[in-house]
Amino acid sequence: MLHVPASHGMTLPLPHLYERVARHVPPMEWEIISGDIQAILDLKRRRNAILLAHNYQSPEIFHTVADIVGDSLALAREAAATDADVILLAGVHFMAETAKVLNPDKVVLIPDEKAGCSLAESIRPEDVLALKAKYPGVPVVTYVNTSAAVKAVSDVCCTSGNAKKVVEALGVPRVIMIPDEYLARNIAAQTDVEIISWHGRCEVHERFTPMDIAEIRDIYPDVTVIAHPECPPDVVAASDFSGSTAEMVGFVADKRPARVALVTECSMGDNVAVHYPEIDFVKPCNLCPHMKRITLSNIRRALETMGPEVTVDPALLPGARLSVERMLAIR
Missing domain, CATH: 3.40.50.10800 (NadA-like)
Known part of the structure; x- marks a missing residue:
């Protein structure tokens, strides 16, 4: 194992990685977590696994063990393109579900099944169907921060980065945009398309x-x-x-x-x-309690045990995949 002298006289393992996070991880903490980092790197090679990490992951995950980092759109694109046998999603559950929807024959892991999302929990498939009945013919634009079951009864997905483009690409005067009320209102202020919103909100x-x-x-x-x-x-x-x-x-x-x-x-x-x-x-910031459920130790355990594995009901796959692929096709 490589070592480099630290400023306080210690030698630190994995110096090329520590340089990336030295401003945020004290040397003593690095001594403790570097064993997990080395184990994760070794396990990824052994499993032919790719680790996708959302931008809200902590620096010791984001900058040392992740192969692909980015927002939900970037992670969805990478999930659709990967040739890895195993996808580990360092993020929340709907992101791992999206990866599984795009890769039904691959193993998709999430280190903690309780890593949820207030937006995903704010709406159910029956809510979407009720909106469709209330506004017949109006397309449903669904934020990726939703379950596969909700995506399956929607028309197209979007992210916060491409929501306006998706809404306008439909070429209609009115859309239903779910579930984030504030995202919908902020996009409505930027477009002439009428947007019907839902009452979901991000707790962060x-x-x-x-x-x-x-x-x-x-x-x-x-x-x-x-x-x-x-x-x-x-x-x-x-x-x-x-x-x-x-x-x-x-x-x-x-x-x-x-x-x-x-x-x-x-x-x-x-x-x-x-x-x-x-x-x-x-830092006028708030912590996401769900993102912070993902740690180096449970990433290591997930790769060691090959679980928890994310599954999606096969009956939901065609509709959910179509909604995501329609989004990915909009550039």
Whole structure:
């Protein structure tokens, strides 16, 4: 095992990986977690496994063991293209379900089956069918933050990064957009298409308020505020830019603000900061309790035991896959 001298006199394992997370992981903690990291790297090779990690995963996962990182759209695209035998999703359950929908013959693992999502839990297939009955002929645009069962009775999926494009690509005057109420309202403000929304909300983003933004600006007058579109519309209006996690990364990379506040899940700022040490990231963030159920130790255990394995009812696969593939076809 490779070692490198640390500033405090210790030698640290896996120095090429520690360099990526040194700002966020103390040397003593690295000594503890590096065994799991090495084991995960070895297990991935043995299993021909690919590890997909969402932007909200903590830096020690995101920057050391993940093969592909990104937002829900990026992970869906990679899941559709991979030739790995095993897909491990370091994220929440609906993401792993989406990977399984796109790869029904592959083994898809999630380290903790309880890693859920308030949006996915806010709507059921029967709710979608009731909306279709109430608004006959109006297409249903379903956020990927939903179960496979909901996707199966929808027309097309979207992410926060491509929602406007998906809505307008349908070429209709009105759509049903579920389940995130705030995302729907924020997209409605950007398009002439009438949007019928649902009352689901993200438990991370719904807690942000305009007062939070005002307080950040009082403390840091030069701050650039970037909000996720799952935030309430008045929070988005008080920000300088709003976009998906991938669009947040793109904005930072392009504009290089001296100081930035990412109004989203806490690990997002940590992961972006690794690439831009010259930028001051202030943290008006909230933790996602579901994302934080994923750890190095349970990733290792999942690869060791090949479980928990994610399954999808075969009867749901055709409809769910069609909804996702329609989204992926829209560029």
